[in-house]
Amino acid sequence: MYLMYADESGNTGTDYDNKEQPIFVLGSFSLEHTNWHKINDYFNERKIEIFKEFKDIEIHANEIYSPPRKSIFHVKDWHENFKILDNLVDLIIELDIEFNFIAIDKKQFKLDLQQRYGKFVKIDPYIFGFTTLYNDFSDKLEKNNDKGIIFLDEIIDIPQALNRIYPELSANRKSIIEQALFLKSKDTNFIQIADIFSFYVCQYLNIIKGNKKYSDFKEKHCLDNYNKLITKTNKKYFI
Numbered sequence: 001m002y003l004m005y006a007d008e009s010g011n012t013g014t015d016y017d018n019k020e021q022p023i024f025v026l027g028s029f030s031l032e033h034t035n036w037h038k039i040n041d042y043f044n045e046r047k048i049e050i051f052k053e054f055k056d057i058e059i060h061a062n063e064i065y066s067p068p069r070k071s072i073f074h075v076k077d078w079h080e081n082f083k084i085l086d087n088l089v090d091l092i093i094e095l096d097i098e099f100n101f102i103a104i105d106k107k108q109f110k111l112d113l114q115q116r117y118g119k120f121v122k123i124d125p126y127i128f129g130f131t132t133l134y135n136d137f138s139d140k141l142e143k144n145n146d147k148g149i150i151f152l153d154e155i156i157d158i159p160q161a162l163n164r165i166y167p168e169l170s171a172n173r174k175s176i177i178e179q180a181l182f183l184k185s186k187d188t189n190f191i192q193i194a195d196i197f198s199f200y201v202c203q204y205l206n207i208i209k210g211n212k213k214y215s216d217f218k219e220k221h222c223l224d225n226y227n228k229l230i231t232k233t234n235k236k237y238f239i
Contacts (some may be wrong), residue, residue, distance in 0.1 A: 001032070001033045001146060001147050001148060001149070002030045002031065002032055002033070002137075002140070002141060002144075002146055002147075002148040002149075003030060003031055003032075003033055003036065003148065003149055003151065003190075004028055004029070004030040004133075004137050004148060004149070004150045004151065005028060005029060005030075005151045005152075005188075005190040005191055005193070005194050006026055006027065006028035006130075006133060006150070006151070006152050006153070006194055007026075007027060007152075007153045007185065007191050007192075007194035007195040007197075007198050008024065008025060008026045008027075008126060008129075008153070008155075008198055009023075009024070009025045009027075009062075009195070009198040009199045009201070009202035010022075010023050010024045010025055010202050011024060011125075011126055011155070012024070012106070013124050013126075013157070014122040014123070014124055015106075016106040016107060016109060016110035017106070017107065017110070018106065021106075022105065022106055022107065022206070022209075022211045023103060023104070023105060023106065023202050023205045023206055023209070023211065024103070024104040024106060024109075024125040024126070024129065024202075025101055025102070025103045025104075025129075025198045025201045025202040025205070026101065026102050026125075026126060026129035026130065026133060026198065027099055027100070027101040027194050027197045027198035027201060028099065028100050028101065028133050028137070028194060029097045029098060029099045029100070029190075029193070029194060029197070030097075030098075030137060030140065030148065031096070031097055035096060039095055039096065039097070040189055040190070042094075042095070043091065043095065043189045043193070044189065046091050046094075047059065047088070047091065047189075050084060050087045050088060050091065051084050053072060057072065057186075058185060058186035058192060059088065059189075059192040059195070059196065060185070060192070060195060061085065061088075061195055061196045061199035061200070062199055064081050064084055064085055065081070065082075065085060065199070067081065082217075082221055085196075085221070085225065086221070086224075086225065088196055089196065089200070089225045089228055089229060090228070092193055092196060092197065092229065092232070093228055093229070093231070093232060095193070097193070097232065098232055098233070098234045099197050099229065099232055099233045099234065100133055100136055100233065100234055100235040100236075101133075101197070101198065101201055101233065101235075101236060101237070102128075102129040102132045102133060102237040102238075102239065103201055103202070103205055103236075103237065103238050103239065104125045104128065104129065104239040105205075105209070105238075105239065106125060108239070109125060109128075109239055112239075124161060126155075126158060126161075127158075127161055127162070127165065128239075130152075130162065130180075131165065131169065132237055134150070134169055134176070135169075135173075136235060137150065137176065138173045138175050138176055141175035141176065142173070142175050146175070147175055147176070147177050148175060148176050148177065149176070149177050149178060149181065150176060150180040150181065151180065151181050151182075151183050151188070151190070151191070152180045152181070152182050152183070152191075153182070153183065153184075153185045153191045153194075153195070154182040154183060154184050154185070155182075158182075159180075159182055162179065162180060163179065166179050197229055200222060200225045200226045200229055201226065201229070203222040203226065204222060204223060204226035207219055207222060207223065
């Protein structure tokens with residue numbers, strides 16, 4: 001059996017014109033259930049070596065990259081924060097996992113929808129992205145004659161929306177067991193790993209599209225880590 005984990009970056013629902021988050025990314029990876037304990041135990045051990053407080057707190061890339069005032073990372077030297085992120089990316093590269101992702105330019109997505117269906121039709125990029133990754137995962141399972149389960153980060157509005165499309169998604173595909181299960185990201189390493197991956201894909205796209213201004217240091221940091229992670233990526237979809 002395979003287990004798929006996914007997390008997003010830049011989620012604003014159907015607010016396509018959000019200037020702060022113009023790119024949406026949904027990143028995922030899957031692993032065989034027989035490797036779950038080995039990978040989880042290794043990640044648990046190594047993340048504490050990187051930053052001992054990770055024993056008790058969630059890894060959230062954006063919080064380390066741009067910590068809010070109440071964050072434990074706000075009081076640290078920002079160079080140390082970026083070193084922690086570098087080390088986490090290097091740790092992910094060591095793991096026996098391979099990523100897929102879909103990235104959506106929200107303004108272009110909006111224009112495409114309006115041209116096809118009119119200006120009153122709105123589709124949440126998350127739902128569109130999930131459908132793409134769901135079908136990819138199904139194809140992989142069918143190719144391997146295996147079964148799988150999907151785990152997602154808990155987002156308030158998403159479960160109800162996904163419930164409406166499952167009958168269509170699963171009509172002729174029986175390889176995925178149950179509907180997607182939602183986990184609190186603080187309780188699972190694997191959602192946190194997907195968070196880091198999606199964060200750097202999102203940052204990379206914002207850089208190359210000129211959406212945000214970055215210092216030379218931050219730009220190099222984001223590009224370097226994206227280029228590391230992309231070597232672990234199987235399928236890439238840009239919308």
